[in-house]
Amino acid sequence: MLTTYRLTEHHTAGGMSRFLSHLSELQPEMFAEISPELARELGVKNGDYICIVTLRGAIEARALVSRRIRPVHLNGKTVHQVGLPYHFGTSGLVRGGAANDLLSISGEPNVTIMEAKAAACNIVPGRLPRGAAFEEWINKHVPTGGPANLHPEQPPLDTAKGGENPPGGHGKEEKE
Amino acid sequence: MIGEGTKSTNQRRHSYVQEHVEVGFFTDPTVCIGCKACEVACKEWNHVPDDGFVWSGNSYDNTGHLGASTWRHVMFVEQDRQKGNQIVGSHSLGNGDGEDPFRWIFLSDVCKHCEDAGCLEACPTGAIVRTEVGSVLVQNDVCNGCGYCVVSCPFGVIDRRPKPLPDAGGAFKCTFCYDRQKSGLVPACAKVCPTESIVFGRLDDLRARATHRVQELHEHGYDDAQLYDPRETSVGGIHAFFLILGEPEAYGLPPKPQVPTIYLKSAWTAAFATAIAAIIATLLAFAFFS
């Protein structure tokens, strides 16, 4: 399971803080916090590059191995947690994988901000392939076995228009 | 309750410089939240440039150490030890039964402003002076960048600024915000600290407060809480002292800091003896081969 959160050094997706040198130097690179148990399982050392893959996409980050992150035991199953700050993006003084790329877009209607903070993910040690190699890579590593990842407005897969986008786009009334 | 809010000496105007009152910092990691506001406020006020964008992989500490462009440094120490009366979980894999303590400690490090300061004693130009409030100040318009102070600091605080940063070559460290203090303001780092982990005030008040805080922590199960305030060594006490959990080494603090100048006498004696021996050896060589 991955979960996204903030660091004190950055503000939201970093649009303000990653352009300031005094804040950027304090958290200069995207990292993923994992437990020593998961690191051992993956054969990853502190500081190694790892890729985090979900149904929505993949990013790379440096592994920050810490006992602060602990595996949880649910119904006899061990579930590992992956901690991802969501402050990074493609521009600014310091750049890095955007954790929000991994999540589905689901707005919380009352506060109109991203609601999704957690998702199932795969971790693949190493750097993220770019270009054409990426597609092949992500098809190989994307997590499988869960329910179809549909937007609430998309009809379920087993219906006639299964998985299609609603006419007129999301959130808009269908025109007569 | 943490801190004293607006009544705190961190938020009050003062005239310590005019009254020649010894001031200090008392830093208490048990209330620090690791926000690094002190680091940023220091850089903002003093126009300190950034120190490079390097991810360290050492907890959340990407600052590393104090230096010419880092005058406050928040340490992030992860230890397999219990913190106070903390409830110890046992969630770790393969250790399901036994206790599994863990603690994360933040400590904001700074120039100690020693009573007998190595940097001040080593400075040949007189650029480093003692102020009315007992702090140690580098006058950057006098400093010629010789670097003697850098090797003389027992805490590794002062350093020369490397190129291409502005003012490269000169030695820099915390000024104790002398400019602010002259105007009755509190040092920037203490002013912004949201939890009063850094307390600025009269040194005697702070020492009393610190002793009381250690007692309080002992009562709450922090058995390894102690003060780091080396007064019995040649450093003769520091103006920025710390409360620490466990041993000073874990925070990169020398347990017995010494001012290098105490070795001057033995060093000169050794040099003198060597010089005499060299002269005798040379004369003997001439005596034998001529």
Ligand code: SF4
């Ligand atoms: S006293 Fe001033 S110069 Fe020294 S660490 Fe605090 S803010 Fe920086």
Ligand code: SF4
């Ligand atoms: S401002 Fe205060 S609470 Fe924040 S990191 Fe510095 S010492 Fe700790």
